[in-house]
Amino acid sequence: MHFLFRRLSVPLTLLRCSLVVAVLYLAGCAAFVENFRPVIYGKTAKENYEKGIRSMKGESSLDAAKYFNYVRQNWPTSRWVPWAELGLADSAFSREAYIEAIDGYKTFIASHPRHPKTVDGYCAFKIGESYFKQIPSDFFVLPPSYEKDQGPVIDAQRELTSFLDRYGQSAYADSGRKLLADVIQRLADHELYVARYYLERGRTKAAIGRLEYVVREYPRARRDAEVLMMLGQVYLKQGEPKDARDAFRRLVIEHPDDYRIEQAKIFLDYIANAFGDLPPPAPLPPRKSPGASRSSVPDDSELLPPE
Numbered sequence: 001m002h003f004l005f006r007r008l009s010v011p012l013t014l015l016r017c018s019l020v021v022a023v024l025y026l027a028g029c030a031a032f033v034e035n036f037r038p039v040i041y042g043k044t045a046k047e048n049y050e051k052g053i054r055s056m057k058g059e060s061s062l063d064a065a066k067y068f069n070y071v072r073q074n075w076p077t078s079r080w081v082p083w084a085e086l087g088l089a090d091s092a093f094s095r096e097a098y099i100e101a102i103d104g105y106k107t108f109i110a111s112h113p114r115h116p117k118t119v120d121g122y123c124a125f126k127i128g129e130s131y132f133k134q135i136p137s138d139f140f141v142l143p144p145s146y147e148k149d150q151g152p153v154i155d156a157q158r159e160l161t162s163f164l165d166r167y168g169q170s171a172y173a174d175s176g177r178k179l180l181a182d183v184i185q186r187l188a189d190h191e192l193y194v195a196r197y198y199l200e201r202g203r204t205k206a207a208i209g210r211l212e213y214v215v216r217e218y219p220r221a222r223r224d225a226e227v228l229m230m231l232g233q234v235y236l237k238q239g240e241p242k243d244a245r246d247a248f249r250r251l252v253i254e255h256p257d258d259y260r261i262e263q264a265k266i267f268l269d270y271i272a273n274a275f276g277d278l279p280p281p282a283p284l285p286p287r288k289s290p291g292a293s294r295s296s297v298p299d300d301s302e303l304l305p306p307e
Contacts, residue, residue: 121163131159134155160183189221195214208234235247245275248268252265
């Protein structure tokens with residue numbers, strides 16, 4: 001049976017790889033054709049800008065960029081030029097050229113600080129979204145994203161936090177909050193992954209640092225109750241009953257509907273009976289608001305995190 005399973009798994013892997021290659025090939029062919037397809041330019045700046053917008057709506061971002069560039073080159077003083085410059089950034093975003101899009105939006109903000117699309121937060125939001133789009137996906141043939149470099153995730157958090165700080169009431173704020181919540185979840189997952197890596201290798205101090213960091217920096221992450229349970233158990237194993245009690249107590253108070261509640265109460269009863277002379281618990285620390293600036297990651301440079 002095991003031999004049969006191995007024989008079946010090989011064709012499945014080949015099928016997955018073939019699907020990836022086919023998708024990339026078709027996408028490349030479409031971009032090649034669009035790049036060399038001639039466009040018919042209009043006679044005015046407005047007409048060409050509108051042609052670019054129609055091309056964007058028709059998912060022809062390369063054609064759109066040609067129209068927007070034509071406006072810039074032929075009517076440099078037209079009032080349509082700033083809109084064409086914004087269109088170029090949008091077209092780069094549409095074709096997933098996110099670094100180019102970020103540069104375009106940042107340049108637009110610097111050149112047109114009073115433009116409606118700067119003032120209403122659109123460009124700042126698109127910068128954050130562009131960073132978010134660069135985060136590695138959890139594609140089924142690849143390792144999960146929390147095992148990979150978190151540079152793009154940190155960049156996305158920085159820009160989305162900045163956007164919400166400045167434009168928290170804008171029409172794009174709700175979308176920004178949703179993206180930021182996803183980013184925070186990914187960062188918490190990565191820290192938990194690293195903590196488990198350390199625990200599996202007996203590096204308990206480094207693991208505690210990572211777990212405490214998750215509780216302190218990402219209290220709204222969906223893994224908070226799981227992390228508090230792990231932290232309490234590690235503290236108890238390390239002979240630190242006061243810290244273990246505080247972790248279990250926080251889990252019970254802040255996550256009353258979590259299924260780990262009963263287990264946490266058992267640990268609390270055990271600690272109360274075995275260590276009756278502990279000082280009373282301190283008030284719970286204030287919860288960090290989502291998107292607030294991050295403190296430095298625990299210094300465990302002598303214990304290299306997983307690749």
